[in-house]
Amino acid sequence: MNLALAHSSNTPGRSMENERDTKRATFDCVELCGAIHLHTTFSDGGVHYPALIAAAKDVGLDYIVVTDHASLEGRNAGYDGFSDKLLVCVGYEHNDANNINHYLALGCNTVVNYHETPQGYIDRIKAQGGIGFIAHPIEVRHYFDNYPPYPWKEWNATGFDGIELWNQMSDWLENLRSRLHFVKLFYPRRFLVEVKKELLARWDNLNRQRFVSGIGGVDAHSMKMRFGPFWLTIFPIKVELKGIRTHVYLDRSLPQDDAAAAQAMLLAALGNGNGFVSNYRRGNAQGTRIFLVDAKGRVCPPGLSTDEPKLPGRLIVSIPEKAAMRLVRNGEHVAEAGGRNAEFGISSGGVYRIEVYKGKYAWIYSNPFPVGRYPL
Numbered sequence: 001m002n003l004a005l006a007h008s009s010n011t012p013g014r015s016m017e018n019e020r021d022t023k024r025a026t027f028d029c030v031e032l033c034g035a036i037h038l039h040t041t042f043s044d045g046g047v048h049y050p051a052l053i054a055a056a057k058d059v060g061l062d063y064i065v066v067t068d069h070a071s072l073e074g075r076n077a078g079y080d081g082f083s084d085k086l087l088v089c090v091g092y093e094h095n096d097a098n099n100i101n102h103y104l105a106l107g108c109n110t111v112v113n114y115h116e117t118p119q120g121y122i123d124r125i126k127a128q129g130g131i132g133f134i135a136h137p138i139e140v141r142h143y144f145d146n147y148p149p150y151p152w153k154e155w156n157a158t159g160f161d162g163i164e165l166w167n168q169m170s171d172w173l174e175n176l177r178s179r180l181h182f183v184k185l186f187y188p189r190r191f192l193v194e195v196k197k198e199l200l201a202r203w204d205n206l207n208r209q210r211f212v213s214g215i216g217g218v219d220a221h222s223m224k225m226r227f228g229p230f231w232l233t234i235f236p237i238k239v240e241l242k243g244i245r246t247h248v249y250l251d252r253s254l255p256q257d258d259a260a261a262a263q264a265m266l267l268a269a270l271g272n273g274n275g276f277v278s279n280y281r282r283g284n285a286q287g288t289r290i291f292l293v294d295a296k297g298r299v300c301p302p303g304l305s306t307d308e309p310k311l312p313g314r315l316i317v318s319i320p321e322k323a324a325m326r327l328v329r330n331g332e333h334v335a336e337a338g339g340r341n342a343e344f345g346i347s348s349g350g351v352y353r354i355e356v357y358k359g360k361y362a363w364i365y366s367n368p369f370p371v372g373r374y375p376l
Contacts, residue, residue: 026289026318027299030250031275032266033286034063035241037093037104037135037164037217042077043068046222047237049079055237056086061245063087063266067104070094070111081259089263093135094121095150102135102150104164104217107267118154131161131271133215136170138199147173155202161271162213163203165365166195166279168244169219169235189243189281194362204331207351207368208376211304213273214367216244247285248275249301273303273367276354282363289318290354290366292346302353302367309371313346317354323363326355330376351376 039045040052045068047055056064063086066074074080074090081088091106094115101118105111108130114121125132139149149170152163168189175191206212220240248269254262269275278285292300293316294309317325318341327335327344329352335344346352349372356364370376 027291027301029289029301030253031247031286031288032062032087032250032254032269033245033247034061034065034087034266035218035220035244036065036067036215036246036270037167038064038066038220038240039068039093040066040074042071042073043093044221047220049074049077052220052237053079053083053086053088055241057084059238059241061086061241063089065089065091065104065106067091067093067106072108072111080263082256082262085256087254087259087262087266089266091130094125094132096121100150101152101154103160104133104135106131106133106270107263117157118152119157119159122157122159126159131267133213133270134160134163135217136167136219137163137202138196139167139170140174160212162215162273163199163206164217165199165203165214165277166192166244167217167219168192168240169217169221172235189239192243192279192281193360194357195365201331204328204351204353204368207370208330210374211273211368211370213271213303214277214365215270216246216277216279218244242280245278245280245285246270246275247278247288250274269303274301276302276364276366278364279362282358282361283321285320285364287318287320288364289316290364291316292352292369292371300369302369304370308373309346309369311347311349311371313371315344315346315352315354315369317342317344317356319356319364321358324357326357328353328355346371349376 041048070092072090072092079088080090092111094103094105097115105125108125108128112121112124114124134152137152139151141149171192218240222235222237250269290302292309292313294313296310300309322340325337325342326333329350352369354366
């Protein structure tokens with residue numbers, strides 16, 4: 001990724017809004033915006049692949065990741081790869097014998113025939129050259145006994161590449177506490193507020209030991225619910241695809257003539273955490289740029305860097321709309337700036353990331369910037 005660097009201050013939380021005489025640091029990249037954790041009629045989803053692909057194109061996504069339960073039938077049916085410019089990646093969702101500890105397996109050739117321990121299928125998926133993300137890690141339920149929670153319990157497991165930081169379906173279900181909350185049935189995205197503080201704290205702690213990527217998950221099922229003699233479709237597929245999204249930064253465009261290479265590029269960026277998660281309901285976050293400039297003038301996008309950033313550095317944020325940009329270090333909120341552009345001085349090691357809020361609603365969560373040698 002190329003960097004065009006110019007002078008500016010290292011003052012933490014310094015807004016660059018309306019500063020005509022301040023040249024800004026920028027970097028050239030290709031940004032992809034997509035939806036992860038989607039189910040089709042090959043498992044328990046309510047939408048066929050052609051309708052899912054058409055909807056993804058209609059809402060302007062660059063990629064989708066389909067994760068039917070224990071199924072790669074979408075690949076066998078020929079849907080894996082490019083559909084026009086939309087990249088379709090077919091993975092699957094794994095679980096243990098008790099139907100908990102769900103794991104999104106991407107880049108696998110076959111479904112792993114193993115359900116005993118999460119460590120076992122994490123290792124077997126990795127042995128295939130795949131990567132994996134813990135799904136809905138701390139899921140709970142307050143209502144709907146027919147839809148039990150599927151939390152992750154085996155936090156001693158190692159080798160997982162990341163976690164599903166924000167699960168759209170889980171968030172919605174957890175906020176339904178009675179049928180009196182009927183308005184949430186008709187406006188499901190309106191009530192997505194923020195990632196759970198408990199999960200953010202766990203993620204920050206994990207990242208002090210080793211890098212753990214964060215993705216956003218839709219968990220799309222286009223499910224139907226019965227109310228007396230009537231059936232209501234909750235989350236029509238186009239509505240689902242206008243919620244939680246995962247953006248990645250690439251240093252070049254996807255090769256349209258080589259789907260396998262394009263998928264490898266996407267999965268590498270997801271596994272390395274080179275990007276951020278957004279809630280489209282709060283605004284279109286495409287065009288957001290979040291990166292760290294180190295003392296040598298090198299640009300470091302979110303996630304793992306090939307070389308340890310040299311201090312002091314500056315974390316640069318540019319967003320499409322005005323909002324509150326918060327700097328988090330080792331789980332603690334340490335600085336804030338308002339507007340569309342800001343920079344934060346980085347003078348000591350730690351795990352840094354950016355949160356962007358519009359009022360009480362979270363809009364953007366960057367992946368971490370590890371500064372220093374592990375464990376931090």
